[in-house]
Amino acid sequence: MSTSQRTGDQQATTHTPTGLVAFAWALVGVPLAYGLYNTVKAASALFGG
Amino acid sequence: MxxxxxxxxxxxxxxxxxxxxxxxxxxxxxxxxxxxxxxxxxxxxxxxxxxxxxxxxxxxxxxxxxxxxxxxxxxxxxxxxxxxxxxxxxxxxxxxxxxxxxxxxxxxxxxxxxxxxxxxxxxxxxxxxxxxxxxxxxxxxxxxxxxxxxxxxxxxxxxxxxxxxxxxxxxxxxxxxxxxxxxxxxxxxxxxxxxxxxxxxxxxxxxxxxxxxxxxxxPDWRPDGFDPSTVKAKSLVTTENVSANNAIKTPQFWLLWTVLFCNVTAGIGILEQAAPMIQDFFRNGETSAVAAATAAGFVGLLSLFNMGGRFVWSSTSDYIGRKPIYMVYLGVGLVLYVLLATVGSTATWVFVILAAIIISFYGGGFATVPAYLRDLFGTYQVGAIHGRLLTAWAAAGIAGPLIINGVLDARGTPGQLTAGDYRPALFIMVGLLAVGFVANLLIKPVAEKWFEPKDTDAPTTASTTGDRSLSR
The missing domain is CATH 1.20.1250.20 (MFS general substrate transporter like domains)
Structure with a gap:
């Protein structure tokens, strides 16, 4: 594929499905929330005596 | 390849x-x-x-x-x-x-x-x-x-x-x-x-x-409403590009290497010893006022501040600038380290707050450095420059534990150490942060002689039009 063809291809617009963006954020957000929850739980020992 | x-x-x-x-x-x-x-x-x-x-x-x-x-x-x-x-x-x-x-x-x-x-x-x-x-x-x-x-x-x-x-x-x-x-x-x-x-x-x-x-x-993409000239208006921010091979020939690269090395070494000083350190700071004879489970909680809290600092401080640097934020990491960090060494053992909450803020600066230092590199050397080979800068992390990973463990080994045996035994190590970290602070102050814009020719853009362009980096 030549550079000019590629450039031509790049002119076509695209639409990123909102569901894909939400899914991607959920995929990283859920494990992170799990880690945060467990760490906060462990850290609470510091304040609980 | x-x-x-x-x-x-x-x-x-x-x-x-x-x-x-x-x-x-x-x-x-x-x-x-x-x-x-x-x-x-x-x-x-x-x-x-x-x-x-x-x-x-x-x-x-x-x-x-x-x-x-x-x-x-x-x-x-x-x-x-x-x-x-x-x-x-x-x-x-x-x-x-x-x-x-x-x-x-x-x-x-x-x-x-x-x-x-x-x-x-x-x-x-x-x-x-x-x-x-x-x-x-x-x-x-x-x-x-x-x-x-x-x-x-x-x-x-x-x-x-x-x-x-x-x-x-x-x-x-x-x-x-x-x-x-x-x-x-x-x-x-x-x-x-x-x-x-x-x-x-x-x-x-x-x-x-x-x-x-x-x-x-x-290559020509810009976010809606983004005007690159507003970025250029900030001091130290360039719209030029410097290759990775040239970047390591500049004093700015090595000054930033020193900044990262000092910041990471100082942070590792606490992270490496977090659990025993809080127990030793509040030791009374053979026993500590801080239980093992509480010490584990302290490690968890440091992890939260390490992670949070990466996001909060790095985002803040977009508003106040990269050089000023490193002045905070290193300058305020230095003061906090002095406080930790002198009044850190007066109360658990004082110790915890001081250590948590120091660790947030440690994380912030890691997260802000790619944007600092972008400001100084442009986007052309910022990944490669960042990669070379990370040798400072590897060096700090050796130096940090060596300093803290070396001092503590000389002062006594684990389980019997007290706050005073940590002071020499903490003051070494204070000295390191002072060196890093001066190195950051010395960072000036990169000299024009290192800039790539004007037609050089990000590697996106380079790779699609024949790789320029290979020809250099």
Whole structure:
């Protein structure tokens, strides 16, 4: 594929499905929330005596 | 070195209309996995018991991984910039996963050298390539907020440990029901081997997801409403480009190397000793006012501030500038270290607050440095320059523990140390932070003689029009 063809291809617009963006954020957000929850739980020992 | 076409940079150039908010989760998918490197303490005792070895011999696994991180980031940085983030993430996923699988084989066959080779060498290469893989892409997608973008990804590295620690405990409990994760119980070697296999497979899938949703912006792409001239208006920010080979010839690179080295060494001084340190600071004879469970909570709190600092401080740097934020990390950090050494033992809450803020600066220093590099050297080969700068991390990973352990070894035996025994080490860190503060003050804009010719743009252009970096 030549550079000019590629450039031509790049002119076509695209639409990123909102569901894909939400899914991607959920995929990283859920494990992170799990880690945060467990760490906060462990850290609470510091304040609980 | 050519890559298969499905990994090539030109295959992942985003079309107009692509949503750039798909890029941070792609970066996080990698950093959340490789952040496991900071959760090795979970199975350290199990490996000592399984190999009938010493803590030092097992600790070498992590040391090799961190040294390989620095070396591979430095060596493969240019390759990462040239071939793009998908090839880099794919490669990192293969190395990181292979590291766990070879490590599992080493544990199962009781061959410690295989664990060194697997987790240490192969995993370390995966760490280095994975760490830098999304950074330059994020900077290009978020020219308006580079600190926020890199802060999000590098926050993931801190977050990876938060996930891996409890997950590893749960998995090892499944594989060895006699282990319940509490202090005093140790999982079997077989359980750790099964954990390694599980993590190797899960991380491979997760990182591949990131590799296949990542895209690079077209060379002429700009965010809506973004005017590059507003960025140029800030001091120290260039719209020119400097190659990685030229960057390391500039004083700015080495000053920033010194800044990162000093900031990381000082942070490691606390992180390395966090649990015993808080107990020793409040020791009265043979006993400490701080229980082991509370000390573990302190380690958790530091992890939260380490992760939060990466996002909060790096995002803040978009508003106040990179040089001023490092003046805060190093200058305020220096004052906090002095306070820790002098009044840190007066009350637990004083100690905890001081240490937590210091660690947030440690994390912030990591997360802000790619944007600082972008400001000084442009986006052309910022990934490769970042990779070379990370040798400061590898050096600090050796220097930090050496300083703190060397001082403490000379002062007494573990379990009998008090706050006063930590003071020499803390004042060494104060000196280091002062050196870093001066180095940061000395950073000036890069001289014009290092700039690439005007037609040089980001490697996106270079790779699609014949690789310029190869011809240099």
């Amino acid at each position: 050519a890559v298969p076409s499905f990994l090539a940079r030109e295959r992942i150039i985003a079309r107009p209309g692509f949503n750039r908010w798909l890029i941070p989760p792609a970066a996080l998918a990698v950093h959340l996995c490789i952040g496991q490197a900071y959760a090795t303490s979970v199975y350290k005792a199990a490996l000592v018991s399984h190999f009938d070895s010493s803590l030092t011999a097992i600790g070498i696994i992590f040391s090799i991984a961190i040294v390989m991180l620095g070396l591979s980031a430095a060596v493969f940085g240019t390759w990462v910039d040239r071939n793009g983030p998908r090839a880099a993430m794919f490669t990192a996923a293969c190395f990181w996963s292979a590291g766990f699988l070879v490590g599992a084989l080493g544990i199962s066959t009781e061959q410690l050298w295989l664990v060194y080779l697997g987790y240490g060498v192969l995993g370390g290469i995966g760490l280095g390539i994975g760490y830098i893989s999304p950074v330059s892409t994020l900077i290009k997608w978020f020219p308006d907020r580079p600190g926020l973008a890199t802060g999000m990804a590098i926050m993931g590295f801190g977050g990876g440990a938060l996930i891996a620690s409890p997950l590893s405990r749960q998995l090892m409990n499944w594989y060895d029901p006699t282990y319940d994760g509490t202090i005093g119980t140790t999982p079997t070697g077989a359980a750790v081997a099964q954990l390694f296999v599980t993590l190797g497979i899960v991380y491979l899938a997760f990182m591949m997801f990131g590799a296949f949703i990542i895209r690079v912006p077209a």
